[in-house]
Amino acid sequence: MRFKDKVAVVTGSGQGIGETYAKRLAAEGAAVVIAELNEAQGQRVADEINASGGKAIFIRVDVSDEESCKAMATAAKAAFGDVELLINNAAIFAGMRYEPLLTVDINYYMKFMAVNQHGALFVTRAIAPQMIARGGGAIINQSSTAAYLSGPVGNYYGISKLATNGLTMALAAELGAQKIRVNGIAPGPTATDAMRQVDAKIIEGIVAQMPLGRLGSTDDQADAALFLLSDAASFITGQTLCVDGGMIRKP
Numbered sequence: 001m002r003f004k005d006k007v008a009v010v011t012g013s014g015q016g017i018g019e020t021y022a023k024r025l026a027a028e029g030a031a032v033v034i035a036e037l038n039e040a041q042g043q044r045v046a047d048e049i050n051a052s053g054g055k056a057i058f059i060r061v062d063v064s065d066e067e068s069c070k071a072m073a074t075a076a077k078a079a080f081g082d083v084e085l086l087i088n089n090a091a092i093f094a095g096m097r098y099e100p101l102l103t104v105d106i107n108y109y110m111k112f113m114a115v116n117q118h119g120a121l122f123v124t125r126a127i128a129p130q131m132i133a134r135g136g137g138a139i140i141n142q143s144s145t146a147a148y149l150s151g152p153v154g155n156y157y158g159i160s161k162l163a164t165n166g167l168t169m170a171l172a173a174e175l176g177a178q179k180i181r182v183n184g185i186a187p188g189p190t191a192t193d194a195m196r197q198v199d200a201k202i203i204e205g206i207v208a209q210m211p212l213g214r215l216g217s218t219d220d221q222a223d224a225a226l227f228l229l230s231d232a233a234s235f236i237t238g239q240t241l242c243v244d245g246g247m248i249r250k251p
């Protein structure tokens with residue numbers, strides 16, 4: 001029960017890794033805000049947490065819209081009090097388009113970056129004042145090993161994640177004095193619905209090159225994220241941890 005009586009916001013927690021983050025935080029005592037664009041999925045996750053004895057509320061948010069983020073933060077405080085823990089997990093990932101940078105529709109690119117790059121900042125701007133009021137907090141920004149890789153198409157995804165790593169370092173510098181720690185999780189390929197849409201042969205090829213030779217699970221990601229949110233990581237800030245079966249080995 002590392003997060004007993006703490007208030008947590010997890011964006012994009014209507015499915016996939018975010019859903020596991022929210023359920024694991026609730027299982028360890030946090031009151032969790034399911035801050036999600038998809039109403040049916042967000043409400044489902046909140047209902048499941050409440051039905052299993054946890055505490056959760058669904059609040060609809062579009063992380064690419066700063067006014068929507070502010071409204072979510074206000075509603076979160078009204079429901080549970082000042083927020084102490086935040087996971088910026090929402091992204092356009094499942095069903096994303098894979099196009100070259102030179103020809104991807106520019107409106108799609110701008111929307112993609114608004115969600116995947118700027119969303120974490122918009123939500124942090126809305127929530128951080130509550131953490132400051134509480135005397136501190138902890139934030140996780142969801143990156144990806146794609147930040148360190150590039151391929152023939154879809155590279156705006158990796159660019160947005162590299163920017164997310166920069167945001168993590170910059171926010172750690174700006175918010176440290178307020179006792180707010182900011183870290184990142186960079187998952188390698190992780191078994192979610194989004195990954196299950198990828199051709200099995202492509203997945204086999206990726207896994208064959210990973211030292212630990214398997215896909216990650218959403219619980220692998222939650223184990224690391226909850227550690228970084230917990231007091232056991234109280235001297236760690238500004239880091240992005242690859243949780244990737246050894247796929248990326250940075251010097």
Ligand SMILES: NC(=O)c1ccc[n+]([C@@H]2O[C@H](COP(=O)([O-])OP(=O)(O)OC[C@H]3O[C@@H](n4cnc5c(N)ncnc54)[C@H](O)[C@@H]3O)[C@@H](O)[C@H]2O)c1
Nearest residue numbers: 012016017037062063090091093094144187189190192194
């Ligand atoms: N699954 C993987 O292998 C993998 C690997 C590396 C990084 N990641 C990252 O982990 C996170 C979760 O991945 P996933 O596989 O669960 O993805 P997913 O696409 O299944 O889930 C993303 C969630 O974000 C929500 N969302 C999308 N746009 C939003 C918006 N504007 N406002 C609020 N919510 C919004 C979606 O509705 C969805 O519930 C993402 O940041 C993704 O980039 C995933």
